[in-house]
Amino acid sequence: MGIRRATLEEVANEAGVSKMTASRALRGASDVSKDTRDRVLEAATRLSYVGNRLALSLSSQRTNLVAVVVPSMSNVVFPEVLAGISAGLDGSGMQAVFGICDYDVVKEREIIRDMLSWQPCAIIVTGLDQPEETLKLLRNADIPVIQLMDLDGTPIDFNVGLSHGEAGAEMAKALVAGGRRRFGYIGSALERDLRAGKRKAGFERILREHGLHFVDQQLDDAFSSIALGKRLTVAMLAEIPDLDCIYYSNDDMASGGLFACMELGVRVPEKILIAGFNGLDLVNSLPSRIATSQSPRRAMGEVAARLVREAVAGKEIASEKTIIFKPLITGADP
Amino acid sequence: MGIRRATLEEVANEAGVSKMTASRALRGASDVSKDTRDRVLEAATRLSYVGNRLALSLSSQRTNLVAVVVPSMSNVVFPEVLAGISAGLDGSGMQAVFGICDYDVVKEREIIRDMLSWQPCAIIVTGLDQPEETLKLLRNADIPVIQLMDLDGTPIDFNVGLSHGEAGAEMAKALVAGGRRRFGYIGSALERDLRAGKRKAGFERILREHGLHFVDQQLDDAFSSIALGKRLTVAMLAEIPDLDCIYYSNDDMASGGLFACMELGVRVPEKILIAGFNGLDLVNSLPSRIATSQSPRRAMGEVAARLVREAVAGKEIASEKTIIFKPLITGADP
DNA sequence: ATGAAAGCGCTAACAT
DNA sequence: ATGTTAGCGCTTTCAT
Numbered sequence: 001m002g003i004r005r006a007t008l009e010e011v012a013n014e015a016g017v018s019k020m021t022a023s024r025a026l027r028g029a030s031d032v033s034k035d036t037r038d039r040v041l042e043a044a045t046r047l048s049y050v051g052n053r054l055a056l057s058l059s060s061q062r063t064n065l066v067a068v069v070v071p072s073m074s075n076v077v078f079p080e081v082l083a084g085i086s087a088g089l090d091g092s093g094m095q096a097v098f099g100i101c102d103y104d105v106v107k108e109r110e111i112i113r114d115m116l117s118w119q120p121c122a123i124i125v126t127g128l129d130q131p132e133e134t135l136k137l138l139r140n141a142d143i144p145v146i147q148l149m150d151l152d153g154t155p156i157d158f159n160v161g162l163s164h165g166e167a168g169a170e171m172a173k174a175l176v177a178g179g180r181r182r183f184g185y186i187g188s189a190l191e192r193d194l195r196a197g198k199r200k201a202g203f204e205r206i207l208r209e210h211g212l213h214f215v216d217q218q219l220d221d222a223f224s225s226i227a228l229g230k231r232l233t234v235a236m237l238a239e240i241p242d243l244d245c246i247y248y249s250n251d252d253m254a255s256g257g258l259f260a261c262m263e264l265g266v267r268v269p270e271k272i273l274i275a276g277f278n279g280l281d282l283v284n285s286l287p288s289r290i291a292t293s294q295s296p297r298r299a300m301g302e303v304a305a306r307l308v309r310e311a312v313a314g315k316e317i318a319s320e321k322t323i324i325f326k327p328l329i330t331g332a333d334p
Numbered sequence: 335m336g337i338r339r340a341t342l343e344e345v346a347n348e349a350g351v352s353k354m355t356a357s358r359a360l361r362g363a364s365d366v367s368k369d370t371r372d373r374v375l376e377a378a379t380r381l382s383y384v385g386n387r388l389a390l391s392l393s394s395q396r397t398n399l400v401a402v403v404v405p406s407m408s409n410v411v412f413p414e415v416l417a418g419i420s421a422g423l424d425g426s427g428m429q430a431v432f433g434i435c436d437y438d439v440v441k442e443r444e445i446i447r448d449m450l451s452w453q454p455c456a457i458i459v460t461g462l463d464q465p466e467e468t469l470k471l472l473r474n475a476d477i478p479v480i481q482l483m484d485l486d487g488t489p490i491d492f493n494v495g496l497s498h499g500e501a502g503a504e505m506a507k508a509l510v511a512g513g514r515r516r517f518g519y520i521g522s523a524l525e526r527d528l529r530a531g532k533r534k535a536g537f538e539r540i541l542r543e544h545g546l547h548f549v550d551q552q553l554d555d556a557f558s559s560i561a562l563g564k565r566l567t568v569a570m571l572a573e574i575p576d577l578d579c580i581y582y583s584n585d586d587m588a589s590g591g592l593f594a595c596m597e598l599g600v601r602v603p604e605k606i607l608i609a610g611f612n613g614l615d616l617v618n619s620l621p622s623r624i625a626t627s628q629s630p631r632r633a634m635g636e637v638a639a640r641l642v643r644e645a646v647a648g649k650e651i652a653s654e655k656t657i658i659f660k661p662l663i664t665g666a667d668p
Numbered sequence: 669a670t671g672a673a674a675g676c677g678c679t680a681a682c683a684t
Numbered sequence: 685a686t687g688t689t690a691g692c693g694c695t696t697t698c699a700t
Contacts, residue, residue, distance in 0.1 A: 005474075051451050054392040058392055073413035079410070086433075095448060098431075117387040137384075140382045282589075284560075
């Protein structure tokens with residue numbers, strides 16, 4: 001513990017200069033004599049001075065905070081996005097502040113409201129399906145707003161992501177082209193994970209175009225996990241064993257599906273092809289091939305960070321306002 | 335976008351009261367007449383007023399920020415801890431601010447310094463092996479410091495975690511008791527992931543006590559991943575096929591090891607027992623049993639959050655200053 | 669190259 | 685129940 005933190009004024013007194021000179025010296029301003037600068041720096045070290053950003057930002061009317069709101073930390077996808085944002089902000093002097101809203105739009109709004117009160121210089125949110133009240137909050141904030149991970153909707157400002165509807169559709173096309181005909185769908189928390197719902201809708205659209213449909217569906221309210229994917233797959237195959245393909249809401253669920261098939265002795269992908277979404281590291285090491293759409297999560301975070309840097313620097317038109325990523329499908333061949 | 339954000343003063347003018355009354359009304363103070371409160375609230379809504387926490391905190395000399403520094407987001411362990419912290423802080427009015435230091439002590443120090451400048455009311459850091467300069471920074475901060483996830487060392491203030499040395503030792507005991515004798519070790523980034531190193535050291539100590547040692551080791555500088563665990567396992571089994579147990583730096587690596595064994599046709603756990611650390615969700619769904627130590631990551635985060643709340647509330651001695659978690663070993667039976 | 673004054677938006681403390 | 689004054693720690697602006 002210890003005593004109260006030293007202030008700039010105390011450092012200035014210690015160094016025998018005015019607050020202003022101390023401030024300049026600390027910030028490495030050019031017009032401070034070397035001698036003075038040294039004395040101030042030394043005084044600051046002696047007093048273990050740590051500047052007060054609250055005062056700095058209030059006074060200068062600028063902050064280095066970038067607010068970021070994600071739905072969850074339980075799905076590796078979001079930590080990876082955050083890592084990308086954090087890395088992309090490195091060296092910019094900006095600092096990401098993360099909030100987790102648990103896929104809850106009300107909580108999201110409150111978190112956004114709270115974060116805005118810190119006067120961030122930009123805000124990054126997940127998706128573009130916020131309710132009107134939240135959108136109003138964001139528009140009113142008068143800072144660059146980046147909507148991340150999804151393209152299917154109308155962005156406020158900047159938009160970085162991929163079309164989940166298209167991702168689902170492309171996967172369906174690949175699977176149908178590969179000869180699959182009897183499809184099952186396994187997903188979870190679709191009311192909350194809107195992007196998973198969009199993928200499913202895109203997938204179904206293509207099925208319809210081919211006169212096909214999901215022969216069976218297993219849905220659950222819980223959030224996605226490997227264990228849940230496994231459980232629902234066991235249930236589905238008990239009902240309808242003669243499927244030749246199951247589409248999952250994501251790779252976690254799909255991996256669980258693969259493990260279920262392995263236990264049941266169902267050959268993957270020969271008998272049943274398993275398809276997910278995300279392109280997780282896990283998928284590439286699995287003992288059997290499963291199909292997935294690679295979503296460049298870290299890259300999206302990095303690009304969002306780059307947009308923030310440019311927007312804050314005032315290069316209003318430096319980049320496109322919408323950055324489109326294309327999901328790359330792997331493992332879907334017959 | 336829009337115009338400059340409204341200030342409290344503008345809200346007050348709009349409502350025809352003084353700043354102070356507006357402030358009280360907005361904060362729901364008791365001694366404001368219902369009529370006045372309504373007028374102020376309405377004015378605030380009309381102006382889309384969002385309070386300025388910089389000013390609030392500077393003026394009141396308190397903040398609701400809890401600084402959190404973790405080494406990485408690539409390992410699911412840390413996001414889970416963060417989720418626990420975030421959930422544990424819910425409803426307290428406190429807000430977690432996360433920083434990622436990439437297992438880099440210099441970066442960690444800079445992040446801590448930067449975070450302290452925001453005058454957080456508490457700080458949570460990972461482990462207790464910070465270099466002296468970082469420790470000094472933390473001690474000087476004059477706020478509760480929580481060191482998380484590790485117990486092997488001397489805490490500054492509060493300490494929540496488990497002993498990784500002991501976790502490694504207990505795992506070794508269980509495996510030796512189960513009859514395993516020819517051990518291999520596979521790990522990565524041990525110079526940076528000090529807790530993995532402590533587990534290995536604890537494991538080796540027990541081996542020595544039984545006159546045993548690691549017959550082979552595969553180490554790599556890269557960070558842990560399923561793919562890396564798989565690759566190193568293939569390499570190890572090519573060199574020394576007659577091992578009966580491999581201890582991995584964590585469950586990701588161990589899972590990769592299992593997938594390698596499956597591809598090589600090595601029976602797990604009959605021929606080779608695979609042991610990791612963390613107790614990931616993944617492990618429970620895997621097609622073969624692997625041993626692991628359950629580390630209650632989310633719970634650690636929640637407990638850390640509880641300590642923060644208590645400490646900030648001034649209940650100095652409400653809890654033990656050190657909260658010890660015991661890793662539960664599963665899947666290690668013969 | 670250095671300093672003094674004013675003020676960022678809010679709350680604490682003290683009126684009334 | 686409401687208002688006034690002072691000030692949080694810093695930067696901005698303007699002097700010197």
